[in-house]
């Protein structure tokens with residue numbers, strides 16, 4: 001992830017054979033300006049949540065947001081310290097990771113974020129961290145079993161493991177998409193790497209990143225003390241339906 005040279009190219013995928021997403025925009029269209037500027041602020045601010053919850057060290061970790069209605073995304077610059085992240089140094093790229101606006105190279109994980117946006121149209125935000133407990137499960141290549149009601153609520157079941165994938169092409173993005181397509185979980189633990197989370201917007205993806213670390217820690221501790229008890233599938237379904245369809249439409253409370 002982000003322990004890479006600051007100017008590492010974000011992607012090598014700009015000339016893939018995919019044709020479903022145009023990436024001709026070389027500037028931010030006028031009609032997208034307001035949304036892009038708002039997302040620069042939102043994405044810059046959301047990075048503070050990663051440090052607030054101790055999900056990242058050094059420059060590791062990144063948040064991005066899709067620009068609704070445009071084949072654009074806003075993402076963290078590569079190699080810039082968290083305390084130096086501002087709306088102005090966020091990077092706007094197309095959905096192949098090519099820079100459209102910005103003074104810095106985009107995050108070294110840009111290709112993975114872009115792949116997710118190209119293949120999961122409902123996703124509006126993506127987050128990646130190496131948060132300690134979630135990454136512990138990645139190191140073991142073990143899904144986090146659904147043993148807590150909050151896991152049923154937020155993840156609808158186990159938090160799945162994705163394939164081992166090397167950075168540098170579409171492998172990470174493909175692994176995220178293949179694992180999360182058809183899954184209720186907004187989080188995937190990429191094997192030997194760490195969590196990637198998705199959401200309808202960047203704030204939702206950040207919340208999933210915070211939650212996955214929280215349950216990863218609790219279930220790990222439970223496993224040290226005994227054998228955590230899996231919830232019954234029908235109870236998981238009921239909890240998930242209630243939380244997502246009823247409770248989720250209230251004021252967005254988290255408990």
Ligand SMILES: [Zn+2]
Nearest residue numbers: 001002193194
């Ligand atoms: Zn990483």
